[in-house]
Amino acid sequence: MIPNNFDKFLVSQCQKLDIKNLVKSIQEELLRDLILKSEINFEDVNIEFSYSKTGFDGSRLWLKCPICSHNIRIIYKTPNNFIGCRKCLNLDYESHIYKKIKNKIWD
Numbered sequence: 001m002i003p004n005n006f007d008k009f010l011v012s013q014c015q016k017l018d019i020k021n022l023v024k025s026i027q028e029e030l031l032r033d034l035i036l037k038s039e040i041n042f043e044d045v046n047i048e049f050s051y052s053k054t055g056f057d058g059s060r061l062w063l064k065c066p067i068c069s070h071n072i073r074i075i076y077k078t079p080n081n082f083i084g085c086r087k088c089l090n091l092d093y094e095s096h097i098y099k100k101i102k103n104k105i106w107d
């Protein structure tokens, strides 16, 4: 129904379909689907992708750890050629080691 001149509505009262947002949403969905169907080869190990939904109606892409299959942001390769997440490879940050050394010295 089209309102007559006496029944004007405000733009803010109306639902809207914005082509810019529509295209952006379709592009993001297509890109996500394309990435999820693919794998990346990292040092001869195939790494899968996954995604999770975020609180603000968005999504976040992840790498899947080849050892534990958890969603992770970073995959590591150790000097002795093991590939996985920090937890699986039992990796430590340098700052943690310095802290441990410092604590041993001062204990």
Ligand SMILES: [Zn+2]
Residues within 6 Å of the ligand: 065, 066, 067, 068, 069, 070, 084, 085, 086, 087, 088, 089
């Ligand atoms: Zn892992």
